[in-house]
Amino acid sequence: xxxxxxxxxxxxxxxxxxxxxxxxxxxxxxxxxxxxxxxxxxxxxxxxxxxxxxxxxxxxxxxxxxxxxxxxxxxxxxxxxxxxxxxxxxxxxxxxxxxxxxxxxxxxxxxxxxxxxxxxxxxxxxxxxxxxxxxxxxxxxxxxxxxxxxxxxxxxxxxxxxxxxxxxxxxxxxxxxxxxxxxxxxxxxxxxxxxxxxxxxxxxxxxxxxxxxxxxxxxxxxxxxxxxxxxxxxxxxxxxxxxxxxxxxxxxxxxxxxxxxxxxxxxxxxxxxxxxxxxxxxxxxxxxxxxxxxxxxxxxxxxxxxxxxxxxxxxxxxxxxxxxxxxxxxxxxxxxxxxxxxxxxxxxxxxxxxxxxxxxxxx
Amino acid sequence: xxxxxxxxxxxxxxxxxxxxxxxxxxxxxxxxxxxxxxxxxxxxxxxxxxxxxxxxxxxxxxxxxxxxxxxxxxxxxxxxxxxxxxxxxxxxxxxxxxxxxxxxxxxxxxxxxxxxxxxxxxxxxxxxxxxxxxxxxxxxxxxxxxxxxxxxxxxxxxxxxxxxxxxxxxxxxxxxxxxxxxxxxxxxxxxxxxxxxxxxxxxxxxxxxxxxxxxxxxxxxxxxxxxxxxxxxxxxxxxxxxxxxxxxxxxxxxxxxxxxxxxxxxxxxxxxxxxxxxxxxxxxxxxxxxxxxxxxxxxxxxxxxxxxxxxxxxxxxxxxxxxxxxxxxxxxxxxxxxxxxxxxxxxxxxxxxxxxxxxxxxxxxxxxxxxxxxxxxxxxxxxxxxxxxxxxxxxxxxxxxxxxxxxxxxxxxxxxxxxxxxxxxxxxxxxxxxxxxxxxxxxxxxxxxxxxxxxxxxxxxxxxxxxxxxxxxxxxxxxxxxxxxxxxxxxxxxxxxxxxxxxxxxxxxxxxxxxxxxxxxxxxxxxxxxxxxxxxxxxxxxxxxxxxxxxxxxxxxxxxxxxxxxxxxxxxxxxxxxxxxxxxxxxxxxxxxxxxxxxxxxxxxxxxxxxxxxxxxxxxxxxxxxxxxxxx
Numbered sequence: 001x002x003x004x005x006x007x008x009x010x011x012x013x014x015x016x017x018x019x020x021x022x023x024x025x026x027x028x029x030x031x032x033x034x035x036x037x038x039x040x041x042x043x044x045x046x047x048x049x050x051x052x053x054x055x056x057x058x059x060x061x062x063x064x065x066x067x068x069x070x071x072x073x074x075x076x077x078x079x080x081x082x083x084x085x086x087x088x089x090x091x092x093x094x095x096x097x098x099x100x101x102x103x104x105x106x107x108x109x110x111x112x113x114x115x116x117x118x119x120x121x122x123x124x125x126x127x128x129x130x131x132x133x134x135x136x137x138x139x140x141x142x143x144x145x146x147x148x149x150x151x152x153x154x155x156x157x158x159x160x161x162x163x164x165x166x167x168x169x170x171x172x173x174x175x176x177x178x179x180x181x182x183x184x185x186x187x188x189x190x191x192x193x194x195x196x197x198x199x200x201x202x203x204x205x206x207x208x209x210x211x212x213x214x215x216x217x218x219x220x221x222x223x224x225x226x227x228x229x230x231x232x233x234x235x236x237x238x239x240x241x242x243x244x245x246x247x248x249x250x251x252x253x254x255x256x257x258x259x260x261x262x263x264x265x266x267x268x269x270x271x272x273x274x275x276x277x278x279x280x281x282x283x284x285x286x287x288x289x290x291x292x293x294x295x296x297x298x299x300x301x302x303x304x305x306x307x308x309x310x311x312x313x314x315x316x317x318x319x320x321x322x323x324x325x326x327x328x329x330x331x332x333x334x335x336x337x338x339x340x341x342x343x344x345x346x347x348x349x350x351x352x353x354x355x356x357x358x359x360x361x362x363x
Numbered sequence: 364x365x366x367x368x369x370x371x372x373x374x375x376x377x378x379x380x381x382x383x384x385x386x387x388x389x390x391x392x393x394x395x396x397x398x399x400x401x402x403x404x405x406x407x408x409x410x411x412x413x414x415x416x417x418x419x420x421x422x423x424x425x426x427x428x429x430x431x432x433x434x435x436x437x438x439x440x441x442x443x444x445x446x447x448x449x450x451x452x453x454x455x456x457x458x459x460x461x462x463x464x465x466x467x468x469x470x471x472x473x474x475x476x477x478x479x480x481x482x483x484x485x486x487x488x489x490x491x492x493x494x495x496x497x498x499x500x501x502x503x504x505x506x507x508x509x510x511x512x513x514x515x516x517x518x519x520x521x522x523x524x525x526x527x528x529x530x531x532x533x534x535x536x537x538x539x540x541x542x543x544x545x546x547x548x549x550x551x552x553x554x555x556x557x558x559x560x561x562x563x564x565x566x567x568x569x570x571x572x573x574x575x576x577x578x579x580x581x582x583x584x585x586x587x588x589x590x591x592x593x594x595x596x597x598x599x600x601x602x603x604x605x606x607x608x609x610x611x612x613x614x615x616x617x618x619x620x621x622x623x624x625x626x627x628x629x630x631x632x633x634x635x636x637x638x639x640x641x642x643x644x645x646x647x648x649x650x651x652x653x654x655x656x657x658x659x660x661x662x663x664x665x666x667x668x669x670x671x672x673x674x675x676x677x678x679x680x681x682x683x684x685x686x687x688x689x690x691x692x693x694x695x696x697x698x699x700x701x702x703x704x705x706x707x708x709x710x711x712x713x714x715x716x717x718x719x720x721x722x723x724x725x726x727x728x729x730x731x732x733x734x735x736x737x738x739x740x741x742x743x744x745x746x747x748x749x750x751x752x753x754x755x756x757x758x759x760x761x762x763x764x765x766x767x768x769x770x771x772x773x774x775x776x777x778x779x780x781x782x783x784x785x786x787x788x789x790x791x792x793x794x795x796x797x798x799x800x801x802x803x804x805x806x807x808x809x810x811x812x813x814x815x816x817x818x819x820x821x822x823x824x825x826x827x828x829x830x831x832x833x834x835x836x837x838x839x840x841x842x843x844x845x846x847x848x849x850x851x852x853x854x855x856x857x858x859x860x861x862x863x864x865x866x867x868x869x870x871x872x873x874x875x876x877x878x879x880x881x882x883x884x885x886x887x888x889x890x891x892x893x894x895x896x897x898x899x900x901x902x903x904x905x906x907x908x909x910x911x912x913x914x915x916x917x918x919x920x921x922x923x924x925x926x927x928x929x930x931x932x933x934x935x936x937x938x939x940x941x942x943x944x945x946x947x948x949x950x951x952x953x954x955x956x957x958x959x960x961x962x963x964x965x966x967x968x969x970x971x972x973x974x975x976x977x978x979x980x981x982x983x984x985x986x987x988x989x990x991x992x993x994x995x
Contacts, residue, residue, distance in 0.1 A: 051626045189603050246623035259622050
């Protein structure tokens with residue numbers, strides 16, 4: 001247990017990199033589910049998925065702000081940054097798979113698990129031995145191999161604890177923990193979604209606020225359904241889809257009483273779950289387009305890395321970039337895969353040049 | 364912005380008829396919304412009567428408008444808004460060329476001519492701000508003094524300095540994106556340190572192409588040389604919040620409105636169909652203010668069309684407004700209701716305010732009710748640029764030339780602003796749909812060749828829209844005629860209108876200037892005005908097609924006395940001490956600024972007086988034996 005504790009700046013950086021990875025890892029499944037909805041239908045589902053994606057982008061920016069503030073360098077282009085799907089997230093002493101798949105009741109169940117509030121029932125269960133799965137686990141401890149956090153919430157609790165600990169240690173030694181270049185901070189000018197805005201991290205207080213925001217926007221604050229910014233937490237946003245009803249102020253978890261909403265579960269393109277380039281016939285147009293998309297997506301991650309390492313104003317261009325991603329993903333999703341009996345293509349999110357994926361080859 | 368669930372159905376005609384409100388407001392557009400919000404914030408009980416359908420404002424309802432627009436064959440500025448025979452609205456498709464002496468009553472507006480206007484206003488919750496372009500320029504100081512400075516039109520009874528603080532309030536309410544440095548020209552001033560809520564939106568690539576050819580060009584106007592420059596417009600759409608706003612407190616943009624939490628519209632995405640409807644609600648519409656007002660407890664009664672304003676024959680005060688409440692837009696059935704209040708506010712648009720007053724037999728002791736109808740006259744000029752200019756990107760209009768909005772030349776001819784249209788020739792020719800048809804039908808292209816031809820054609824289009832001032836003229840007017848009624852029995856507006864020579868001199872100057880600008884840009888002029896166009900006007904042997912601007916004003920102008928005007932500087936009717944007529948109708952001139960910002964500013968000013976009046980009239984009267992000493 002003590003092995004996993006953050007006691008050095010290098011460990012803090014490793015944890016924050018894992019946080020960036022984690023926040024990003026939900027984006028491909030959310031985007032794929034979003035764009036599997038047929039155009040101009042399923043508006044409530046579309047809206048809910050869209051805002052969650054935008055807010056995951058915000059979380060990514062916040063994690064980058066914290067990392068920059070403590071002198072780290074966010075790098076979204078590292079070879080292991082994008083997980084192989086299905087990705088794997090902690091579920092208490094077990095883990096669960098996060099698939100890239102069409103919008104469906106099963107997909108929403110997964111999203112609920114991603115965003116679910118969960119505190120370890122006992123302190124000694126905060127960090128538990130890894131489950132049997134050999135897959136790459138997100139929110140594992142980057143410093144204690146073989147151990148995983150009970151939940152995403154516990155993972156962020158350790159980052160907060162580590163920030164406090166190091167801040168105290170540094171203060172005792174007369175050093176400053178928050179030495180990062182302020183010009184690297186993503187400020188509200190360069191990002192806002194309506195669902196919260198970037199917190200500029202300049203010290204311990206703002207760093208903790210940023211970490212709390214990331215954790216709280218997923219699962220709500222202190223057992224409530226809203227986060228610190230009075231936004232409905234992601235877990236409860238998704239729950240609305242299953243309940244067929246919106247939450248409103250004053251509601252208790254599990255009992256939304258707002259306006260009714262309607263989901264047309266069948267009005268969706270059925271895409272191949274966790275598709276890889278090898279699922280598309282060699283030499284086919286689908287394979288070419290899927291490969292091109294991966295190149296574009298890798299470019300998008302390079303672009304974000306630039307934005308997070310000194311050019312925050314680049315984020316203004318993220319909107320048109322994401323429009324382009326949308327168009328590219330839809331191009332794939334609208335096409336059935338030859339010989340697969342009506343199953344449609346999907347983006348594979350295999351980053352070119354990464355060993356072990358077929359992403360490097362278009363042949 | 365959360366719209367309180369069920370707020371649109373808080374009351375019903377019967378309850379309303381049995382209640383005395385502090386204020387009864389007619390019209391749920393920007394004017395009515397601002398007044399309702401201000402009064403309710405001050406603790407007043409407010410009823411808002413809306414003629415259009417009144418469901419809660421939800422994202423789904425908004426999307427129905429969008430779907431309607433996407434599937435409409437004609438993408439005109441009313442295309443998202445379904446027909447409603449009980450609250451009809453003018454539609455561009457209804458305009459017919461007028462034969463002298465034969466009024467056209469085929470559309471909602473009965474048009475006497477000689478000029479047939481295609482101007483519109485939108486009778487839905489949120490009003491015309493649903494379809495507006497959201498260009499929010501302030502009027503120039505000289506616009507308030509046209510008679511004394513230029514010997515044209517009328518002076519306002521208030522000046523720029525009087526309205527300036529209210530412009531700030533309006534800029535906050537609408538959420539304006541602009542930079543002071545770009546907007547301080549021709550005498551427009553701001554208090555030291557003022558910044559707009561959000562930073563200015565950038566010029567489009569097309570604007571920059573035009574600027575490269577035009578900036579610094581000198582033209583002669585009124586004996587003076589004026590250098591032209593392409594400037595960004597202030598916009599009522601969300602951009603980058605300015606952290607220096609409000610003494611460093613910053614500004615939080617207001618996004619989409621719905622009964623459930625949605626996060627959309629926080630920032631403009633450049634979809635380029637601001638008119639007739641922003642797909643993401645990054646553009647301000649009055650629903651954003653209505654949501655706040657209803658959150659304060661304002662009662663909304665929709666599907667309630669004001670039918671008649673009743674007054675006390677002795678003191679002229681309004682006693683009640685009789686309205687007709689319908690259930691089904693397609694059925695003429697209605698029940699009559701009565702709205703009673705201490706004060707009454709008409710904010711139903713310049714044309715509807717005058718129509719209602721005249722239908723109620725209230726012509727104003729000045730005789731000016733309905734007169735001085737104004738609307739900007741638009742002259743379109745279109746050309747093809749030599750190079751791809753990125754037309755079709757950005758919002759509808761991000762920049763233009765405003766140097767000839769004011770100047771000494773206005774003694775002789777009208778001033779104007781020039782809009783550069785990022786949406787290409789659409790307004791003039793129906794592009795890009797017309798281009799597509801032409802390339803397919805006449806040039807027989809298909810596949811990649813068709814795609815290339817379309818890009819080549821559309822992305823070089825340049826449309827310069829000259830927005831020309833129209834001075835007040837008593838013969839341009841709204842009247843009513845019991846012969847012409849709508850399905851609900853309301854008298855329809857009858858419009859008599861001609862474009863003044865002063866304006867046409869401006870148009871003629873503008874046309875020559877457009878030709879010069881095209882020449883400088885190496886652009887091929889495709890402008891052609893069709894004599895069969897309902898808006899065709901001949902001036903000094905030349906023909907021009909004049910489009911309406913939807914910037915209606917002047918039907919109940921503000922002035923210094925009951926003899927020269929309908930309302931005072933508080934927008935209170937001289938003849939009816941508890942009636943306020945708000946909106947563009949109160950403007951004695953409309954200058955060369957789109958009218959909504961000024962309408963909003965005047966509403967903030969007027970609402971202060973309303974609150975004062977309500978408080979004063981409710982204060983206990985001191986009875987001291989002498990009547991002369993009672994509370995004033």
